[in-house]
Amino acid sequence: MELQPPSNTPEPGTPLSSPNSPRPVTKIDHDTLAREIVRAMRGDSTQRDLSQKLGYSFNQVGKWESGSTHISWDDFVKLATLEGHEIEKHFRRIFWSFVGEFNSKAVINYFLTDHRFIQRALASSTRTIRRLKAGESHVMLADVQRLIASKPSLLMGWLEGFVDPSLLPEVQSFYAWHQQCIDLVAANPLAVFVKAAIELDVYKALKKHDDDFVARHATCSTQEARTTLKALLELGCVEFDGTRYTSQGDCFSFGSLANTRLKGLTRYSTGLTAERYLTVPSGAPAQDWINPSVSSVRVRPMSKEASGKVLELVEKFHRDVAEIVDNDEGETTNVQILLMHFFASVANAPAKPSSN
Numbered sequence: 001m002e003l004q005p006p007s008n009t010p011e012p013g014t015p016l017s018s019p020n021s022p023r024p025v026t027k028i029d030h031d032t033l034a035r036e037i038v039r040a041m042r043g044d045s046t047q048r049d050l051s052q053k054l055g056y057s058f059n060q061v062g063k064w065e066s067g068s069t070h071i072s073w074d075d076f077v078k079l080a081t082l083e084g085h086e087i088e089k090h091f092r093r094i095f096w097s098f099v100g101e102f103n104s105k106a107v108i109n110y111f112l113t114d115h116r117f118i119q120r121a122l123a124s125s126t127r128t129i130r131r132l133k134a135g136e137s138h139v140m141l142a143d144v145q146r147l148i149a150s151k152p153s154l155l156m157g158w159l160e161g162f163v164d165p166s167l168l169p170e171v172q173s174f175y176a177w178h179q180q181c182i183d184l185v186a187a188n189p190l191a192v193f194v195k196a197a198i199e200l201d202v203y204k205a206l207k208k209h210d211d212d213f214v215a216r217h218a219t220c221s222t223q224e225a226r227t228t229l230k231a232l233l234e235l236g237c238v239e240f241d242g243t244r245y246t247s248q249g250d251c252f253s254f255g256s257l258a259n260t261r262l263k264g265l266t267r268y269s270t271g272l273t274a275e276r277y278l279t280v281p282s283g284a285p286a287q288d289w290i291n292p293s294v295s296s297v298r299v300r301p302m303s304k305e306a307s308g309k310v311l312e313l314v315e316k317f318h319r320d321v322a323e324i325v326d327n328d329e330g331e332t333t334n335v336q337i338l339l340m341h342f343f344a345s346v347a348n349a350p351a352k353p354s355s356n
Contacts, residue, residue: 028149030142033170034071037141038064040163041083054078073104076141080162090161094154097319104139108132111147153178153253180235181251186261189268192252193218194228195237196335198245209244217335219272269339291334299345307344314342 038061042050047062054060054075063069071079080087088102098110112132132143149155156178159165165175184191197203197217206213215225229245232238237251273295302310321338 028145028170028174030145030149031067031070033145033168034076034141035065035067036168036170037076037159037163038071038079040167041079043083050079050082053082070140070142073107073139073141073144083162085162087162090158094158094161097315107144108139108147111144151250151253153181153250157259177236181237182259182261184231184235184237185252186264188228188231189265190218190220190224190228191232191237192265193220193335194225195232195247195252197225198229198238199247199332200335201332204244206244209240266339269337270341272337273339291336293336310342314340 042061042065045053047065048059051058051060051062060069060075064071064075077087091102091107092098095110098107100106132139145155148158152174156165156171156175159168159171159175165171168175194214197214200217203213203217211222211225214229215222218225218228220228229238232251233240233245235251237248238245239248240246317340
């Protein structure tokens with residue numbers, strides 16, 4: 001007999017939507033989500049068969065799915081590997097700054113020492129963080145999820161590596177909205193620029209909203225700014241109180257997500273750098289109303305070893321930039337565009353012609 005989740009638990013994943021916003025406000029129960037992940041990964045196997053493959057002589061999978069016990073991170077890695085998922089490779093791709101041996105202790109230390117996660121996680125998972133820091137118990141899959149969920153878009157990207165999040169009731173609503181955010185950026189990359197413009201302190205200091213101000217900082221026309229603000233409002237990424245727009249969270253935090261639809265943002269930003277954005281040569285004084293800006297291109301022959309060293313510098317650079325931005329206490333006056341490419345030319349070369 002296969003065990004089932006307790007019938008007296010509330011319906012999971014029910015979105016609590018603001019009457020003025022389509023954005024789902026979903027408080028994720030990570031223990032429930034972990035149960036749903038196990039069930040989804042089990043597929044057509046029975047609970048007992050899968051338990052035996054994992055080395056258990058009893059129905060351990062049934063206990064996980066019913067919630068009588070919680071699946072550990074180590075057991076999750078075993079399960080994912082058994083089901084053919086390269087979980088370590090996927091983890092390192094999503095969390096590219098993770099280094100060292102891939103085990104539960106290293107994974108938890110990574111999240112507990114990375115300010116991008118720990119600062120946000122402290123607001124909602126203080127008890128979990130205190131317990132993990134004290135090393136009082138095994139690391140559970142739900143523990144890792146709670147820390148990843150401090151950046152919700154990364155949680156969605158993480159889940160996509162081994163399950164279909166649209167089939168998990170606990171995150172269905174948020175995942176659908178997350179896909180709509182990606183669709184918006186794919187169709188209109190200006191959404192990222194316009195949203196950043198209304199997050200400026202100098203915009204917040206305006207007595208009332210100014211389309212021309214937003215357009216100037218978003219490097220677009222006034223009509224484009226208006227159209228984009230309307231799309232952001234409809235999606236719930238911004239709100240309007242009758243005076244000014246306010247940004248609503250990390251709608252467009254897509255770093256590390258391997259989604260080809262986001263290439264449009266890279267293409268638009270690259271074109272902006274080449275054709276429209278005002279740059280200041282390195283060492284030259286910037287105008288007082290423009291933050292320091294620079295554009296640089298280097299095309300060089302490199303060995304694999306040298307490329308690896310440059311990549312390490314790029315990763316460190318991104319970590320340092322994230323820390324600087326998160327700790328920025330000055331008045332934000334300009335939208336800054338940070339665009340970096342580092343790739344082998346043959347990665348984008350046409351297919352090698354046939355020798356015939």
